[in-house]
Each structure stands twice: as structure tokens, then as C-alpha cells.
Amino acid sequence: MNVIMDLCLVPIGVGVSVSKYVVACHQILEDAGLKTELHAYGTNIEGEWNTVMDAVKKCHQQVHSMGAPRITTTIKLGTRNDREQSMEDKVQSVRTQMP
Numbered sequence: 001m002n003v004i005m006d007l008c009l010v011p012i013g014v015g016v017s018v019s020k021y022v023v024a025c026h027q028i029l030e031d032a033g034l035k036t037e038l039h040a041y042g043t044n045i046e047g048e049w050n051t052v053m054d055a056v057k058k059c060h061q062q063v064h065s066m067g068a069p070r071i072t073t074t075i076k077l078g079t080r081n082d083r084e085q086s087m088e089d090k091v092q093s094v095r096t097q098m099p
Contacts, residue, residue, distance in 0.1 A: 001049045004087055005077040008042035009059055011068035024066060025059040032058075037087055042074075046087050049079070 011021050026043065029036050032055040035046040045052055056075070063071055 001079055001081070002084065003045075003047065003049045003052050003077050003079050004085075004090070005045045005052055005056075005075060006042055007045055007056060007059075008074040009056075009063065010072050010074075011063050011066075012070035012072060014066075014068050021063050021066060021068065024062050028058045028062060029055050035087065044087050052077075 009021070009025060011018055014021070022038075022043075026036065026038065029043065029045060032047070032051055034052060034055060037044040045055070047055075056073070060071055060073070
């Protein structure tokens with residue numbers, strides 16, 4: 001099953017800047033062959049359910065190994081079985097209706 005996810009993983013107890021953790025997670029997502037779109041407060045991810053979930057787990061493991069004692073993660077995800085839909089399809093559907 002394909003999934004589109006919005007992932008926001010926040011390490012706690014590591015100071016104010018978290019960019020190095022974002023870079024580490026992005027590398028994991030890329031290595032997994034997932035389609036991603038970085039945005040200001042997270043990353044959109046598209047791929048097969050188990051591949052995406054496994055990558056999120058690896059992100060947690062990596063961020064902990066980098067010294068983060070705690071992590072809070074917010075996940076929004078969607079699936080459909082009536083047709084295939086990409087992240088770009090979803091955005092384009094809205095943009096075509098905008099004045």
C-alpha cells in the first residue's frame with residue numbers, strides 16, 4: 001500500500017538548532033529510495049507503507065544515536081485504494097482551483 005506522510009520529528013534536549021538531525025533523517029529517507037519534499041516544519045514523504053514506516057524508525061534510532069535523549073514526532077498520513085495519487089497530484093488539484 002502506498003502512503004503519503006507528513007513527518008515532523010523533533011529531538012528534545014539537544015539545544016535550539018535541529019538542522020543536523022533533519023539532515024540525518026533526510027539521508028535515511030533518501031537512502032530508502034523515498035520521494036520527499038522538505039518544508040519549513042517537516043517533510044512530506046511518499047512511498048510504500050512498510051518502507052516509509054521502517055525509515056521513520058531508522059530516523060528515531062539515528063537521532064537517538066546522535067545524542068538526543070527524547071524525540072517527539074508528529075505524523076499525518078493518508079492512503080487511498082481507489083486510484084494512485086502523488087504528492088504533486090494533491091497540490092496540483094488545489095492549485096488548479098485557485099483564482
